[in-house]
Amino acid sequence: MKRREFLQLSSAAALTLLLGSPQGLHAEEDDNEAIEIPFKEAYADATEGAKKVVKNAKEMKLNIPDAPENGLVVPIEVEVEYPMTPQRYIKEITVLPTKNKVNKVVTAHYTPANGKAYLYVNAKLGGTQEVVILARTNDDVIFEKRKKVKVALGGCG
Amino acid sequence: MSKKFAWKRGVVKPATRDYKVGDVVIFQAITIHPMDTGFQKDKHSGQIKPRFFVEELKILYNDKEVCSFDFEVSSSPNPKVKFPLKITGPGVVKAIWKDNMGATFEKSVKISPK
Numbered sequence: 001m002k003r004r005e006f007l008q009l010s011s012a013a014a015l016t017l018l019l020g021s022p023q024g025l026h027a028e029e030d031d032n033e034a035i036e037i038p039f040k041e042a043y044a045d046a047t048e049g050a051k052k053v054v055k056n057a058k059e060m061k062l063n064i065p066d067a068p069e070n071g072l073v074v075p076i077e078v079e080v081e082y083p084m085t086p087q088r089y090i091k092e093i094t095v096l097p098t099k100n101k102v103n104k105v106v107t108a109h110y111t112p113a114n115g116k117a118y119l120y121v122n123a124k125l126g127g128t129q130e131v132v133i134l135a136r137t138n139d140d141v142i143f144e145k146r147k148k149v150k151v152a153l154g155g156c157g
Numbered sequence: 158m159s160k161k162f163a164w165k166r167g168v169v170k171p172a173t174r175d176y177k178v179g180d181v182v183i184f185q186a187i188t189i190h191p192m193d194t195g196f197q198k199d200k201h202s203g204q205i206k207p208r209f210f211v212e213e214l215k216i217l218y219n220d221k222e223v224c225s226f227d228f229e230v231s232s233s234p235n236p237k238v239k240f241p242l243k244i245t246g247p248g249v250v251k252a253i254w255k256d257n258m259g260a261t262f263e264k265s266v267k268i269s270p271k
Contacts, residue, residue, distance in 0.1 A: 034195025034208055037229070073233045097231060101196060104229040108240065113223040115181035115243030122233035124194075 039096065039103040046094045046107070046134050050142045057143035062133060064147050071125045071151040076105070080117035080135045080143065084110075090117035092136040099129040125151045162191060162209070164262045169216075169252040171266070172239070178270045180244050186214060186252045187237040188262065194230040211236055213255045218268075219248040244270050 047053060063077035082090050089112045095105040105123045117135065125131075128150045135143045167188035176182045188211065195208030214226040214236075226238055242250070251265040 034230075100231050102194065102229055102231045105231045106229070106238070107227040108238070109225045109227075110240075111223055113218065113221075113243055113245075114241050116241035118183065118239070118241045120185075120237075120239035122237055124231050124233055 035102070037102045037104055039098045042096050042103045043132070046092075046096065046136075047142055049140060050136070051140045053142045053144055055144050057135075057145055060133065060135060060143055060145045062145055062147050064131060064149055067150040067152070068125075069153070071127070071153055074123045074125050074149065074151070076119075076121050076123055076131065076133075078117075078119045078133050078135070082117055082135075082137065084112050084115050084117060086112045089138050090135050091138045092134075093117065093119045094134040094136075095119075095121060095123060096132045096134065097123065097125055097129055098132060100124070100126045125149060127151055164188075164190065164254075164256075164260060167252070167254065167262055167264045169250060169264050169266050171242075171268070176244055176270055178244055178246060180270075181241050182244055183239050184216075184242050184250065185237065185239045186216070187235060188254050188264075189235050190254075190256065192230060192232060192234045192236065208257065210257055211254050212257050214238065215253045215255075216240070216242075217251040217253070218242065218245075220251075244268065246270070 059081045061079045068074045076095055078093060080090050090110055093108045097103050097105065106121050108119050110117065130146045130148050132144065132146050169184060169186040172183040172185060190211050191209060192211065193206045193209040197206050199206050208230065210230045211228050215222060216224050223242060224240055228236055247269050249265050249267055251263060253261060253263045255261045
C-alpha cells in the first residue's frame with residue numbers, strides 16, 4: 001500500500017511540475033528541437049499563389065551529378081534562360097529535395113540587378129531521391145524541373 | 158555543444174578578376190558554419206545537438222539590397238552559394254549572414270572594374 005501511495009503522490013507531483021511551467025518549457029523546445037518539413041508542405045509553400053506551373057520546363061538547365069560520392073555535399077547548379085529586365089525577371093529560385101527530413105535547401109530572392117538567373121548551392125541528401133527545382137517569375141508563373149540523384153552514402157545522420 | 162562556436166571565417170568574391178562595367182559576373186559567398194540539423198547526436202556526450210544553422214544571407218551592392226537567400230538545415234555544412242551580379246560601377250559588395258541564434262557576420266569586397 002505504501003508503495004502504491006508513494007507512486008501516486010510522486011506521479012501527481014511530476015504532473016504538476018510538468019504542467020506548472022508549460023510556456024517556459026515550450027520556449028526552450030522551440031529553440032533546440034528539430035522541425036521536420038514534409039515535401040508536400042514545402043512544395044505547397046513554394047507554389048503558393050502561382051498562376052501556372054510549367055512542368056519539365058525547357059528554360060531550365062540543371063547541372064547535378066547523377067551519382068555523387070557523398071550525400072553530405074551535393075553540388076546543385078541551375079541556370080534559367082529568361083530575360084532579367086525590370087518588366088520580366090526571375091523572382092525566386094527554390095531547391096527542394098523529396099525524401100529528406102527537412103525538404104528545403106534554399107530559396108534565392110533575385111532582382112533585375114542580378115542580370116542573370118543562376119544559382120549554385122550545396123545540399124545534403126539523405127538517400128536516393130528526386131530533386132525539384134522551382135523558378136518563379138515576377139508574374140507568378142513557375143517553371144519546374146526534376147532530376148533523380150542516386151546517393152549511396154547518405155548525408156543526414 | 159561541446160565547444161563554443163566562434164563565427165570568424167567567411168568570404169565573398171567575384172569568380173574572375175577582369176570584368177568591365179555592364180558585365181554579369183558570378184560571385185561566390187562561403188562561410189564556415191556547422192549547420193547542425195537537430196537530428197544528430199553528439200558522439201561523445203550522446204546528447205542530441207540542438208538546431209544551429211545559417212538562416213539568411215543578404216547581398217548588398219553599394220548599400221542597396223540586390224538578392225537574399227533563405228537557408229534551411231538541408232544545406233551543406235559551410236554553406237556556399239554562387240550568384241550572378243551585374244556590374245554597374247565601382248563600389249563595395251557586402252554579404253551579411255544571420256543564424257538562428259540571432260548572431261550576424263559580415264564580409265565585403267571592393268569592386269573596381271577595368
